[in-house]
Amino acid sequence: MSLTLTVDGERWRTHLRALTERTPGLVPVAKGNGYGFGLGRLARKTQWLRDQGLGADTLAVGTYHELAEVASRFTGDLLVLTPWRPFGAALDVDPALAGRVIHTVSRPEDLAALLTHDPGARYVLELVTSMLRHGMTPRGLRSLGGLTDRGRLEGVALHLPLAQGSHLSQVQRLLTDVVAAGLPTRTIWVSHLTPEELERLRASYADFEIRPRIGTDLWLGDRQALTVTATVLDVHAVERGDVFGYRSRTAPKSGHLLVVSGGTAHGIGLEAPTGDQSLKSRAATLARGGLDAVGFVRSPYSIDGKQRLFAEPPHMQASMLFLPSGARVPSVGDEIEVRVRYTATTFDRVVVA
Structure with missing residues (x-):
């Protein structure tokens, strides 16, 4: 007497393994309702991928409120996609998790506030894309100066739109801005790039580590x-x-x-x-x-x-x-x-x- 999601387990697991194997640096995303599966199940499945030696060393969640549900089921790093702000749940991260949490910083003033709040904070800097949702301008990125030598900078994040057409020209322009900012990182966290775009990006920027954040295509890729x-x-x-x-x-x-x-x-x-x-x-x-x-x-x-x-x-x-x-x-x-x-x-x- 219920609404039930039934999963062909072997077929689903085969898809998860195959996508992870052909996507170097994959960062599974578990947020909201967990794509119908629930956050806890996706955290356990990410741990399963990691235990098989397939990477998956980081799990991305949508908000700080979601950390508690996944932290006990996955032992790797936890990237929070919602940008850090100097108020609310961002200030209440469990101290036991602080070393595993990677914050997203989308405003120059927030980086200074984060490092004051937690001098050892781990973070990625989000650069604004044509989405115009969150992110610093190239000028804002360059204005950070020596701040990025403090804490632990884990890379630069790009959240791209879902619109049809290639995003490569936009990504290439943004990476030029990253290089111009002189940041002490060569790690780029990206979303919504096709496998072909990722392959071309890696070929063009061989000195960068590309970390694709994938949710829908991973968990729901084999309907x-x-x-x-x-x-x-x-x-x-x-x-x-x-x-x-x-x-x-x-x-x-x-x-x-x-x-x-x-x-x-x-x-x-x-x-x-x-x-x-x-x-x-x-x-x-x-x-x-x-x-x-x-x-x-x-x-x-x-x-x-x-x-x-x-x-x-x-x-x-x-x-x-x-x-x-x-x-x-x-x-x-x-x-x-x-x-x-x-x-x-x-x-x-x-x-x-």
């Missing part, structure tokens, strides 16, 4: 190894005009109502914006909005290979689907497939077969 299912909790036959649901809607025609596991508490029905800006995509969004007003919106639940309609908006822990007459009706206790966005879904169970 055929992952199956999401929901349990059918109840089935009700309805005729046209029958009243049902929280909002007392009426059935548009005869059929069946299915109550299935999975609701807003799991992330079902809470669709995050996508990056597709095409006219077709926007038209589809408008169409879904109109359908939602009368309850006819496609759900992520599939029966016999066809996505079925929500009968009404999802509830907190369950959803109600409408099956028209003629469709096969599952029985209570049957499992049906669900298509989800893993980074926005919380599962009741994760089963690694």
Whole structure:
């Protein structure tokens, strides 16, 4: 009676090994909901990769709050991707972890504050990219001067966008800025570069150590190894005009109502914006909005290979689907497939077969 992620364990582990072996310097990323697996499981799996001699000496987390969940399950270094600030959780790192934590510093003034707070701090300097999210300007990088001789500078971080097209020209320009700053490091931490771009970057900058930070392509790179299912909790036959649901809607025609596991508490029905800006995509969004007003919106639940309609908006822990007459009706206790966005879904169970 749950929303379940089932993992073909051998296939998943084979993918993890293969990607790690062909990506020198790989830094696994575990943040948020742990890409659906949970942070603890990803930390253990990173330790498994490390124990096999495949590298994975550093695990990246999103925030300081996530350190506690992974620190006891992974014994290597812990890179925090959210930039250090002189307030909040950044100031409350467990002293027992201080030697393992690598901070991200994105403002010149924060480096001085960090080194005052912890003279032995380990850190990477983030250089701003076309993302314009966090990072110093090249001038800010050059302004650091002798500060970078204090603490332990672990490299320069570049967070690149996901947009299509090569990022190489941008990275090459940024590396020129790094060289011009005269920093005492030759380590570059990067995200969102393709294998081909990484290979070309290493060939062009052989004196640099490139550390790719990878999350989605690592943990979710083989979708055929992952199956999401929901349990059918109840089935009700309805005729046209029958009243049902929280909002007392009426059935548009005869059929069946299915109550299935999975609701807003799991992330079902809470669709995050996508990056597709095409006219077709926007038209589809408008169409879904109109359908939602009368309850006819496609759900992520599939029966016999066809996505079925929500009968009404999802509830907190369950959803109600409408099956028209003629469709096969599952029985209570049957499992049906669900298509989800893993980074926005919380599962009741994760089963690694």
